[in-house]
Amino acid sequence: MRSEQEACRAIERYADTVRRLCMIHLKNEADTEDIFQTVFLKYVLSTTRFQSEEHEKAWMIRVTINACKDLLKSVFRSRTVSLEELPEAVVSGSNESREVLEAVLSLPKKYRDVVYLHYYEGYPAPQIGEILGKKTNTVYTLLTRAKQLLREKLGGEEDA
Amino acid sequence: MREQLKEALDQVQASQEMKERTLAYLDRRTHGFRRAAPRAAGWVLAAACCLVLMLVGGTLYFTPTAAISVDVNPSLELEVNRFDRVISVKGYQEDGQALADSVDLGHLSYTEALERLMASETIVNCLANEELLSITVVGDETQRTAILAEAERWAAGSENICCGAGNPEEVGHAHEAGLSFGKYQAFLELQALDPSVTEEDAAGMTMRQIQDRIDALTGGSAGQWTSGDTCGNGTGGGHHGYGWGGRHE
Structure with missing residues (x-):
């Protein structure tokens, strides 16, 4: 089991990433x-030895995405999901940021992870495939389709 | 689009309260990050349970509950556990030890062990030379009956083989005398008729020789046991009646 110091360090380092994936x-x-x-309890109890910070971060992302999917699938989940509940910081932020996030959240679920991992975290398609357990070609297809949808919603130039 | 998205998502951050609540939750769930100790204790407990099970299982497995004495001269004793497995093989005198060394009977079922023993060159040659072979069994009634039923199968197939139940009380005396308990009972029968016969004499005699002496002293005709006969039935004019303790019905 990992120590309290390790838990604190992981929370400081990955809390925002987990928060964004949850959103x-x-x-x-x-x-x-x-x-x-x-996610952080799994981290503390995990005996996985991470070879690098990148390895640790990829583990954290994968565990978070899986935990979110499990929660959504759970038959015991009774809470309703507010479709438009954006974080307060975003709501009070610029209109542009709000529009962008709303555009991302309006994407079908299958596109959201690849968009986040590619545009925000900067992962290339093969690594996204490893994290999500998908084939690289599938990731490319999802990214291409997601870009088209976002361009339709936000306009502007496509960037790789 | 990338910059827009980064800018928007940068604003999504975990609050300090959420971080603190998560840390408090981890502290609670791991009993102050000390779960390693109970887990280690669990492993120790599991290992201790395994050890106890192994000891109990080993004790049960290696405790003999029945014994089979196979005597021609050579003589062998097989100890059998409650699972009907042979857990030890002891040969008496040099020829018995040589026979014990020549056939691997360890951990076989007594059925397989008897089959292998009866098929051994030594036993086959002895029976071909008209030697007498006795199979004597001691143990609790259920297991003894089952083993004797198997022994009778062999006795039924040869006129020079007999089988019977032994007297458990004499097993210790037999071993002190350096004899298998099957042979010891034959010796006691002979000694009752001829007190000059010693244990050392018996050790060097074949079962055929002992039986011939008994027949001579009782006036019975020396010869062969009837096919499928049981040792020590004590009937028939002293024919092959060792007067053994626990009779096999």
Whole structure:
């Protein structure tokens, strides 16, 4: 089991990443808190030895996405999901940021992870495939389709 | 689009309260990050349980509950556990030890062990030379009956083989005398008729020789046991009646 110091370091380092992934999937503060607890408890109890910070980060992303999916699938989940519940910071931020996030959240779920991992985290398609357990070609297809949808919603130039 | 998205998502951050609540939750769930100790204790407990099970299982497995004495001269004793497995083989005198060394009977079922023993060159040659072979069994009634039923199968197939139940009380005396308990009972029968016969004499005699002496002393005709006969039935004019303890019905 990992120490308290390791847990603190992981929370400081990955809390924002987990929070963003939760927003993409859940958009609900209560569920986000559940995911936080699940993910970091798994981290503390995990015996996985990470070869690098990148390895650790990829593990954290994969566990968070899986935890979100599990929560959404759970038959015991009784909380309703507010479709438009954006974080307060975003709501009070610029209109542009709000529009962008709303555009991302309006994407079908299958596109959201690849968009986040590619545009925000900067992962290339093969690594996204490893994290999500998908073939690289599938990731390319999802990215291409997601870009088209986002361009339709936001306009502007496509960037790789 | 990338910059727009980064800018928007940068604003999504975990609050300090959420981080603190998560840390408090981890502290609670791991009993102050000390779950390693109970887990280690669990492993120790599991290992201890395994050890106890192994000891109990080993004790049960290696505790003999029946014994089979196979005597021609050579003589062998097989100890059998409650699972009907042979857990030890002891040969008496040099020829018995040589026979024990020549056939691997360890951990076989007594059925397989008897089959292998009866098929051994030594036993086959002895029976071909008209030697007498006795199979004597001691043990609790259920297991003894089952083993004797198997022994009778062999006795039924040869006129020079007999089988019977032994007297458990004499097993210790037999071993002190350096004899298998099957042979010891034959010796006691002979000694009752001829007190000059010693244990050392018996050790060097074949079962055929002992039986011939008994027949001579009782006036019975020396010869062969009837096919499928049981040792020590004590009837028939002293025919092959060792007067053994626990009779096989």
